[in-house]
Amino acid sequence: MIESNAVEPRTSPTIERRRGEWWRDGVIYQIYPRSFADTNGDGVGDLPGIIARLDYLGPAGLGVDAIWLSPIYPSPGLDVGYDVSDHERVDPLFGTEEDFDRLVSEAHQRGLRIVLDLVMNHTSDRHRWFEASRSSRDGPYADWYLWRDPSGVDRQGRPRPPNNWVSFFGGPAWAWEPRREQFYLHTFLAEQPDLNWRNPGVEAAQFGMVRGWLERGVDGFRLDVFNVFLKHPDMPSNPRRVGQTAWTRQVHRHDRDQPDFADLLTRFRALVDSYPDRFTVGELFDGGPDRAAALTTDRHLVFDWELIGAPWSARAFEAIVERRERTFGPDRWPTLVLSNHDQPRQASRLAASAGIDDVDGVAKAAATLLLGLRGTPFLYYGEEIGMIDVAIPADEIVDPPARRAGPDFPWWNRDQCRTPMAWTGEPGAGFTTGRPWIRIGDVRAGRNVADESADPGSVLAAYRRLLAARRARPVLRVGTLETVDAGDSDVVAWIRRLGNDLALVAVNFATDDRRVTLPSPGADRQWRPFAGTDPSPSGPTDGTHLTLRGLEGVLLEPS
Ligand code: GLC
Numbered sequence: 059m060i061e062s063n064a065v066e067p068r069t070s071p072t073i074e075r076r077r078g079e080w081w082r083d084g085v086i087y088q089i090y091p092r093s094f095a096d097t098n099g100d101g102v103g104d105l106p107g108i109i110a111r112l113d114y115l116g117p118a119g120l121g122v123d124a125i126w127l128s129p130i131y132p133s134p135g136l137d138v139g140y141d142v143s144d145h146e147r148v149d150p151l152f153g154t155e156e157d158f159d160r161l162v163s164e165a166h167q168r169g170l171r172i173v174l175d176l177v178m179n180h181t182s183d184r185h186r187w188f189e190a191s192r193s194s195r196d197g198p199y200a201d202w203y204l205w206r207d208p209s210g211v212d213r214q215g216r217p218r219p220p221n222n223w224v225s226f227f228g229g230p231a232w233a234w235e236p237r238r239e240q241f242y243l244h245t246f247l248a249e250q251p252d253l254n255w256r257n258p259g260v261e262a263a264q265f266g267m268v269r270g271w272l273e274r275g276v277d278g279f280r281l282d283v284f285n286v287f288l289k290h291p292d293m294p295s296n297p298r299r300v301g302q303t304a305w306t307r308q309v310h311r312h313d314r315d316q317p318d319f320a321d322l323l324t325r326f327r328a329l330v331d332s333y334p335d336r337f338t339v340g341e342l343f344d345g346g347p348d349r350a351a352a353l354t355t356d357r358h359l360v361f362d363w364e365l366i367g368a369p370w371s372a373r374a375f376e377a378i379v380e381r382r383e384r385t386f387g388p389d390r391w392p393t394l395v396l397s398n399h400d401q402p403r404q405a406s407r408l409a410a411s412a413g414i415d416d417v418d419g420v421a422k423a424a425a426t427l428l429l430g431l432r433g434t435p436f437l438y439y440g441e442e443i444g445m446i447d448v449a450i451p452a453d454e455i456v457d458p459p460a461r462r463a464g465p466d467f468p469w470w471n472r473d474q475c476r477t478p479m480a481w482t483g484e485p486g487a488g489f490t491t492g493r494p495w496i497r498i499g500d501v502r503a504g505r506n507v508a509d510e511s512a513d514p515g516s517v518l519a520a521y522r523r524l525l526a527a528r529r530a531r532p533v534l535r536v537g538t539l540e541t542v543d544a545g546d547s548d549v550v551a552w553i554r555r556l557g558n559d560l561a562l563v564a565v566n567f568a569t570d571d572r573r574v575t576l577p578s579p580g581a582d583r584q585w586r587p588f589a590g591t592d593p594s595p596s597g598p599t600d601g602t603h604l605t606l607r608g609l610e611g612v613l614l615e616p617s
């Protein structure tokens with residue numbers, strides 16, 4: 059943290075050199091395809107729907123730089139798309155192969171990149187590889203999954219699992235296959251068997267699939283639970299520890315994060331790097347910023363979960379930001395994630411964590427964090443209109459782990475953050491003319507694109523201002539970051555710096571006004587607000603004093 063004194067300009071050669079790389083400069087917008095826009099009235103979002111909304115996202119609209127699509131592949135839908143039965147095709151539910159190619163070319167025409175979600179740790183149990191693998195201990199696919207003999211029999215004479223590993227989705231991680239008289243491993247659902255990445259055939263097939271999408275013009279990939287691909291080859295039981303759930307009662311020493319994963323990742327990245335301008339982001343499964351930073355390399359980013367796990371507290375955010383700056387250092391680029399398809403909507407979650415009623419106010423202030431901190435922002439669809447979690451009655455639950463939740467297996471129903479995008483205030487929300495696959499939130503209250511577009515005080519208007527400001531100023535995109543002590547424990551402030559360019563960002567986490575002290579921008583210079591959560595952002599009253607409104611975020615530059 060720097061004290062409230064003069065700010066000296068400084069250059070950062072590493073960052074300067076990397077200016078203009080889209081995956082570092084840009085904002086990546088995550089679409090959950092099922093819930094974005096439905097064009098054929100079957101209640102499920104589709105690729106033509108995304109194509110129809112590209113102008114909303116592209117330079118003529120929000121001005122994001124890339125779209126990450128949650129899985130679009132054929133899937134029995136048990137983990138709503140994350141159980142893939144053919145990684146090389148498009149699920150007809152979403153459209154045709156031609157629709158996908160058209161999406162890529164229409165996106166590219168608007169300067170938007172397409173990032174796919176690669177689910178390579180496991181397949182669906184309906185994948186042809188698994189159907190062959192489970193049918194016999196012989197044959198070309200016999201060793202493509204993680205098969206093990208039982209460790210013995212229990213008192214009833216039933217086969218006992220090979221070790222103590224548990225599934226993240228509840229219950230044991232092993233399922234019995236009578237045809238082979240063996241168990242197979244599933245880190246997630248029993249219908250999501252884990253692949254055996256140590257079999258060279260698996261790697262070759264997966265890499266071939268990846269090459270196929272690169273050839274079709276895909277610009278990058280998000281790698282689902284990538285640090286789980288390799289398990290300890292001998293599969294010893296995990297050590298036990300004290301915890302609240304079956305999952306947390308184990309140290310996950312042997313079922314992920316193996317030393318030879320680094321080599322596998324290097325081979326994968328070499329493949330992606332053999333195409334120009336491509337990028338990947340790995341989803342770290344259950345790990346902290348140290349691990350994320352260690353796995354981050356040039357143009358290959360890693361999600362860590364500290365920001366998404368933080369409550370609405372200035373001190374908590376400041377501590378996380380300072381820690382990640384130290385951990386990533388100047389040469390590794392962090393990601394910024396406040397929500398995704400697995401976690402509560404940020405407006406709901408953050409407002410509830412601090413007992414604040416003004417959820418839209420929190421949504422706007424959070425936007426200042428997402429778009430003002432250092433790193434590549436990932437913006438989950440609907441966050442830009444301040445969408446909130448939608449309560450789902452028990453008999454409408456889709457998310458499979460939520461259906462088996464219980465005292466030893468607490469689970470947050472992920473359906474709540476996966477509801478249809480609200481385009482208008484009409485029934486169907488402009489999302490569908492049919493019956494939506496999952497219920498739509500209350501859109502009449504004005505929380506939709508059409509109504510918010512007409513209101514400069516809306517969450518959407520704030521996002522548009524902040525995105526435009528970020529686009530116009532390299533310092534906000536790629537500048538270094540240093541926190542500033544502004545003299546109020548409910549305010550977080552930081553300086554972004556790129557060569558001689560400076561920007562100062564301040565966010566008031568409290569709901570009442572706060573007077574803060576800014577560092578001096580240098581001799582004969584004044585801080586001037588240029589964007590913020592409010593259409594008319596607060597500026598300094600005298601050189602270094604600024605009164606922020608409740609939940610206000612402002613961006614200032616020297617003039
Ligand atoms: C990742 C996905 C999640 C999915 C799981 C298993 O965590 O984000 O949605 O259920 O992997 O594929």
Ligand code: CA
Pocket residue numbers: 096097098099100101102103104151
């Ligand atoms: Ca549809």
